[in-house]
Amino acid sequence: MRAGRAGAASTVAGNGAAGNGAARPAPPVAPALPAPPAPPALLAIAHGSRDPRHAAALHGLLQTVRRAAPGLRAELAFLDLCGPDTPTALARLAASGAREVVVVPLFLSHGHHVRHDIPAVTARAIRTLRHPPRLTVAAPLGPDPLVLDALDRRLREQDIWPADPELGVVVASATSPPTADEITKLRARGRTDIAVASYFLAPGLLHDRVRADALAAGIPVAAPLTTPDDEPPAELVRLVISRHAAAATSRPIPHTAALAAV
Secondary structure, rough: OHHHHHHHHHHHHHHHOOOOOOOOOOOOOOOOOOOOOOOOEEEEEOOOOHHHHHHHHHHHHHHHHHHHOOOOEEEEEOOOOOOOOOHHHHHHHHHHHOOOOEEEEEOOOOOHHHHHHHHHHHHHHHHOOOOOOOOEEOOOOOOOOHHHHHHHHHHEEEEOOOOOOEEEEEEOOOOOOOOHHHHHHHOOOOOOOOEEEEEOOOOOOOOOHHHHHHHHHHEEEOOOOOOOOOOOHHHHHHHHHHHHHHHOOOOOOOOOOOHHOO
């Protein structure tokens, strides 16, 4: 009886799904989804300077942007005084396969360069290409709260606390009055704790003059927003990516730049 039961048990096992030779149907395979389109390339256009620190600092900014937004094709061009120029940089993007390009003006205000020079130079650059990409021009970097946050960061790097109510801050820019005059005015009002914030995107002759005036007056002065010697402020990197993304999505064109990575 025991042997019979054992044999019966073996027979039942042999009639199972694994033992009857029947294959289970494979689950249905979902159709492959098309790959999302690549985001538009980024062409950052800056003023340019004969001072090599200017180009080096802005190339550093673009390199940090590339790291923060993997897969984003980005090139830097200058309007004047140094290279590459806009036709050269745009041709590089076109040769890489870019069919959509967002131009981000690396300027801190809506001035003549942004309103007139950049539209003119990009129009000329397009005419030099056999298969030109489609362009969209984004807003310039400034004015923007993130620029002010980056200025604050630069001041704090000099152990200057912008929120200090006793502090008098001179915001020096390309269009501001002479820094020495502004320091004199603050001192005439009784201010003794004074600092200079540098509303300059990169080093150059103008910032050197501001720095010389401040140091001659014994006043601390912050670095420009970018320098060739250190990482650009995270706020500035995020702003470049944000300007690109806003212009790209307004077309609308899918864009996946990683703002959270900055």
